[in-house]
Amino acid sequence: MPNKSPAPFKPIHDNLLIRRDPPEKKFMNLHIVSEKVLPCFFGTVLAAGPGAKAKDGRILSMSVKVGDRVCFGSYGPTRVDLGDGPHEHCVISAENLLAVFE
Numbered sequence: 001m002p003n004k005s006p007a008p009f010k011p012i013h014d015n016l017l018i019r020r021d022p023p024e025k026k027f028m029n030l031h032i033v034s035e036k037v038l039p040c041f042f043g044t045v046l047a048a049g050p051g052a053k054a055k056d057g058r059i060l061s062m063s064v065k066v067g068d069r070v071c072f073g074s075y076g077p078t079r080v081d082l083g084d085g086p087h088e089h090c091v092i093s094a095e096n097l098l099a100v101f102e
Contacts, residue, residue, distance in 0.1 A: 009082065011049040014094040016064060018043040018077070019087050039074050040098065043090070052094075064094050069101040 011017050020043040045068045051059045064070065076096030080089050 009047055009080075011047055011091060013049050014052040014060070014062060015049045015091050016045050016070075016094055016097075017047040017080075018070065018072070018090050018092060019046050020090060040071055041074065041077075042069065042071055044069055046089070048094075062094060064097065064100055070097050071099040071101070072097050 009017055020041055045064055045066055048062050048064060048066055051062045054060055072092055073096070077090035077092040080091055082089050
């Protein structure tokens, strides 16, 4: 899977590099069973690691690929500065994604 990230950035394991959408487009309410409303953010996958490693050593394939539009909460991502201007990026584990848009 080719990485098309703005800098030489290659995620490891099941991590993803995501370019977050601008603030005016990223917010939506997600209703959780506990009746709390949490912010939800959107972005595009720019780079993906090879996948998580299973206990037997196999690499588990990723369910997300470069170019996918995704939704994620505020609790999982780590913000990174790639120095490419106004774009905001984050790294997040694929298991912390909430949805992939088709």
